[in-house]
Amino acid sequence: MILPRLKQATAARHAAIETRSVLLEPGLSYAAYRACLRRFFGYYAPLERRLLRSPAWRGAGLAYADRHKTPLLTQDLAALGVTAEELALSPWCLALPDLRTTAQLYGCLYVIEGATLGGQIVTKHLQASLGVTPQTGGAFFSGYAEHTGSRWKAFGAQLNAFAEASGADEEITASANETFATLDRWLYPAPLRAPLHDELAIHP
Numbered sequence: 729m730i731l732p733r734l735k736q737a738t739a740a741r742h743a744a745i746e747t748r749s750v751l752l753e754p755g756l757s758y759a760a761y762r763a764c765l766r767r768f769f770g771y772y773a774p775l776e777r778r779l780l781r782s783p784a785w786r787g788a789g790l791a792y793a794d795r796h797k798t799p800l801l802t803q804d805l806a807a808l809g810v811t812a813e814e815l816a817l818s819p820w821c822l823a824l825p826d827l828r829t830t831a832q833l834y835g836c837l838y839v840i841e842g843a844t845l846g847g848q849i850v851t852k853h854l855q856a857s858l859g860v861t862p863q864t865g866g867a868f869f870s871g872y873a874e875h876t877g878s879r880w881k882a883f884g885a886q887l888n889a890f891a892e893a894s895g896a897d898e899e900i901t902a903s904a905n906e907t908f909a910t911l912d913r914w915l916y917p918a919p920l921r922a923p924l925h926d927e928l929a930i931h932p
């Protein structure tokens with residue numbers, strides 16, 4: 729069973745992203761939510777483009793057609809007042825995971841599909857704190873809504889079957905970690921330079 733292994737192997741990266749996220753902050757503002765969604769758009773749009781172009785689907789035994797998430801982000805950003813022109817000018821992440829093999833594809837999909845679980849918690853918070861519903865800007869995090877559990881189970885079964893047939897646990901796990909790492913670097917870029925020695929010095 730690869731799922732528990734993946735969960736354990738990526739737990740630290742998941743916790744880091746979850747902890748740094750503004751999404752569950754009690755005082756979440758509309759502007760912060762919109763800025764966060766734009767950042768997600770900058771990652772998911774190029775990632776899904778790369779996913780869809782990957783030749784590795786042939787050996788995957790699953791389809792992505794009804795799992796696209798970029799259209800939900802586009803829809804949410806429009807509902808939150810971001811114009812098509814503004815969206816077209818949004819920066820896109822270029823440092824994406826390698827998705828040439830079916831094992832890499834599965835590792836990446838584990839992260840992207842798993843995020844729909846946490847999305848259910850975010851959805852409740854958006855509704856409670858901002859009054860945002862799936863219809864008014866919260867479609868991305870709502871994802872598959874009441875079907876989230878069953879769709880996660882279905883995906884997990886396909887992932888397990890692929891892992892057992894291929895024996896590619898290492899490659900799947902590396903790709904899941906790479907997906908988390910690239911997303912983390914995109915969402916929380918390192919400061920452009922290290923602080924100068926003087927700035928760190930404590931003056932009495």
Ligand code: HEM
Pocket residue numbers: 731732734735742745746749751752838839840841842843844845846847849850911
């Ligand atoms: C504030 C943001 C987030 C919260 C509160 C959150 C919370 C959660 C929760 C509660 C679960 C279910 C754990 C379980 O059933 O045992 C989960 C699973 C997961 N989340 Fe998140 N999450 C967040 C963001 C993300 C993001 C941004 C990603 C990646 C894009 C992500 C990837 C995953 C994955 C891969 C799983 C599946 C873990 C597994 O059962 O193997 N999460 N998350």
